[in-house]
Amino acid sequence: MPKISVGRDKKDREEYGLKGTGIIGRHLVGEKEEAHKANPIYFDLARPHVMGVFGKRGTGKSYSLGTIAEELQTTDISNNLSTIIIDPMGIYWSMKRPNDRSITVLEDWDLKPANFDAKVYIPEGKTQEFEEKEMPYDDTFTLKPGELTAQEWAMAFNIDISSERGILLERVVSRLEDSYGTEYRIDHIIEGIKKLDFSEEATDGLVNRFNAAKDWGVFGEESSLEKFTTRGELSIVDVSVFGELSSGWSVRSLIVALMAKRILKERMKARRIEEIDEMQNISENEMPITWMFIDEAHEFLPANGKTPASDPLLKWVKIGREPGVSLVLATQQPAKLHPNALSQCDIVLSHRLTARQDIEALGEIMQTYMRHDIKHYIDALPDMPGTGLILDDNSERIYPIQMRPRKSWHAGGTPDAFDE
Ligand SMILES: Nc1ncnc2c1ncn2[C@@H]1O[C@H](COP(=O)(O)OP(=O)(O)OP(=O)(O)O)[C@@H](O)[C@H]1O
Ligand SMILES: [Mg+2]
Numbered sequence: 001m002p003k004i005s006v007g008r009d010k011k012d013r014e015e016y017g018l019k020g021t022g023i024i025g026r027h028l029v030g031e032k033e034e035a036h037k038a039n040p041i042y043f044d045l046a047r048p049h050v051m052g053v054f055g056k057r058g059t060g061k062s063y064s065l066g067t068i069a070e071e072l073q074t075t076d077i078s079n080n081l082s083t084i085i086i087d088p089m090g091i092y093w094s095m096k097r098p099n100d101r102s103i104t105v106l107e108d109w110d111l112k113p114a115n116f117d118a119k120v121y122i123p124e125g126k127t128q129e130f131e132e133k134e135m136p137y138d139d140t141f142t143l144k145p146g147e148l149t150a151q152e153w154a155m156a157f158n159i160d161i162s163s164e165r166g167i168l169l170e171r172v173v174s175r176l177e178d179s180y181g182t183e184y185r186i187d188h189i190i191e192g193i194k195k196l197d198f199s200e201e202a203t204d205g206l207v208n209r210f211n212a213a214k215d216w217g218v219f220g221e222e223s224s225l226e227k228f229t230t231r232g233e234l235s236i237v238d239v240s241v242f243g244e245l246s247s248g249w250s251v252r253s254l255i256v257a258l259m260a261k262r263i264l265k266e267r268m269k270a271r272r273i274e275e276i277d278e279m280q281n282i283s284e285n286e287m288p289i290t291w292m293f294i295d296e297a298h299e300f301l302p303a304n305g306k307t308p309a310s311d312p313l314l315k316w317v318k319i320g321r322e323p324g325v326s327l328v329l330a331t332q333q334p335a336k337l338h339p340n341a342l343s344q345c346d347i348v349l350s351h352r353l354t355a356r357q358d359i360e361a362l363g364e365i366m367q368t369y370m371r372h373d374i375k376h377y378i379d380a381l382p383d384m385p386g387t388g389l390i391l392d393d394n395s396e397r398i399y400p401i402q403m404r405p406r407k408s409w410h411a412g413g414t415p416d417a418f419d420e
Contacts, residue, residue, distance in 0.1 A: 004399065006392040007044030007051075007347050020046030022071025024064075028387065028400035031380040037402050041390065043068065045075050048289065048321045050344050052337070053330040054362065055351025060386045061330040062412045064349060064403050065293045066095060068328065072291055073116055073234055082288040083234045086256055088296045090240030093120045093136055094411035105405045114407040118234045121227065123255075125217020126241045137238065141227060142220025143258050145189065145213075146182030149173065152257055152308040156250040157209045164202040171196060185221065186214050216242070216251050225262045231288045249299045253307035256300050260312035263290050267323035289324040292316075297329035298336040310338065317344045335361040349401070351388040353378060369396040 005013060005021055021042040029038045053061045065085065069092075072083045085092050098113035099106065106112060122130055124140040150173040154161045159169065172192040176184045190210050193203055213219065228235040239255060242248035270287035277286070294300055300309040316327050317340060331337050334350075335357040343365055353359050363374040370377070374389075377398060381387045386403040 003042055004039055005042040005044060005395070006390050006397075006399065007047065007049055007394050008042075009394045012044070012047065016046070018042055020044065020075060020077040022068070022075045023404065024067055024071060025386070025401045025403040028382070028402050032382055035380075035382045035387075035400070041399060041401055043071060044394070045072055045081065045291075046077055046289075048324050048326045049328075049347055050317050050320065050326070050341070051328045051347040051349065052334060052342060052345040053328060053349045053351075054332070054334045054353060054358070055388060056332055056353055056355070056358075058385075059351035060388070060403060061332070061351060062089070062091060062295055063386065063406060063410050064351070064388075065295060065328060065330055066092065066406055066408065066410055067403055069095070069234060069291075069293060070114075070116060070407055073232075079232045080285050080288055081291060082229045082231060083291045083293070084228050084259070085234070085236045085293045086252075086295065086300075087236050087238050088240060088252060088299065089412060090135065090238050091410070091412035092118065092236045093238065094409040095234070095236070096120075096136075097409040099406050099409045101409075102405050106407065109404055111405065111407060116234060116408050118236050120236045120238055122238050123216065123218040123241065124220055125215075129241055135238075139227065141218075141224045141237070142222060143218050143225070143255065144182055144221070144223040145186050145219050146176070146180065146184045147223060147258055147262075148254065148308075152254060155306060155308045156213075156254050158246075158250070159206075159209075164199060165206050168193060168196060168198045168202050168206055186210050186219055218251065218255060223258070223262070225259055226266075228259065229263060229266065229288060229290055250307070253300050253309040256294065257308040257312045260292070260309065260316055263292070264312070264316060264320070264323060264325060267325055271323045285324075289326070291326040291328065293328045293330070295330045297341075298331040298333060301329065301338045301341050303336050303338050314338065314340055317341050334358050337361075346393040348391040349388050349403075350378070350391070351386075352381060352383070366391045366393055366398075370398055 022045055023040045024043045025041050026037040027039045027041055028035045053064055055061050069083050072081055095116045095118045098115045100113050120137045121139050121141045122137045124142045130137050150170040154166055159165050190207055193206050239252045242251045273286045301313045316325055359375050377389050388401055390399045390401050
């Protein structure tokens, strides 16, 4: 019986076998309550992928992201990878703790609780808030305002680029770029706005926005984004402090936009050097292949409208295979995710979905090798946490799966009122 490996094409299966894979769960055979766990499902971690993780509330999306991140940390090629989790809810810090509450479930899978050497990063200006709330973190990060384009600022501030404010913004940014490249601060932007001769309304409006941006606590003189791509490391970028308001999501999107742009650029550079190394038989890669996990991905890459992160993420989706970047997008509603991202997924893990438009959105991708319509497969899943379907474009197969229990603690569980 050949082993089940998803995300791996025939050529790689023949050449590498199971090297560079991780076990994420077991194949579910049979329907509904009759279903039983059969063979392990191996997951390819060595090649770049675009993966969608879907399912309605509380079905295991965030949990499953953590499981894949655990496998990236323990696989035999872990040293050639780096993993980043964009954590809008502030739940992944708990990967530093072993999952002691699930010892018996883990035993059933021949697994033991384990803690992971995750590094939790928070915005430099938010340390006080974390300390007051006794939320643990390891290090801080900053972004350089000069790395943002006028368009990205406009999207973050919700300013129409063709309005007076938009024109002012564009002019200031382009002047600063001409004089300083990327070496300027928010105060320079504010000074620049005041120097130009625009209406008071446009000037004040824009100055206010930039003053507010200073309070986000993310801007500094240096960009520390390279911290996130350290070989073998798992970085958790905790962006939970910005709140649930749309302005909070704008800041998060700016952070993701800069990260995505920077990492892609670095990987493209590295890829060129790696190619030369390969010709000379040097095998270690220049820069680790980067996996980025984005929870609540529809907020960053929505089907309707645009965020600063939209274009950079779509670029990952479109050309990420060549430079070697992987993107894992989790959302409750695949129909709310940008259709180009959805159609480019080569692996989908779908936990239970019930809304018609979401099932339809899912049905539209990868339908060629399905024997039944997608709803049939979803209905056959047993109603248990962590069950789902894997749709794999690489092997053109669909597998019902029971995702494995986490070795590390999952902090995103549903709270209950039973405790005394
Ligand atoms: N593979 C699994 N094995 C065991 N329990 C699981 C598994 N997956 C999920 N669960 C349980 O389900 C709960 C909810 O999972 P999770 O937090 O991942 O939901 P979610 O899909 O991210 O929900 P939301 O949309 O609200 O963010 C977990 O706290 C855990 O108790
Ligand atoms: Mg979740």
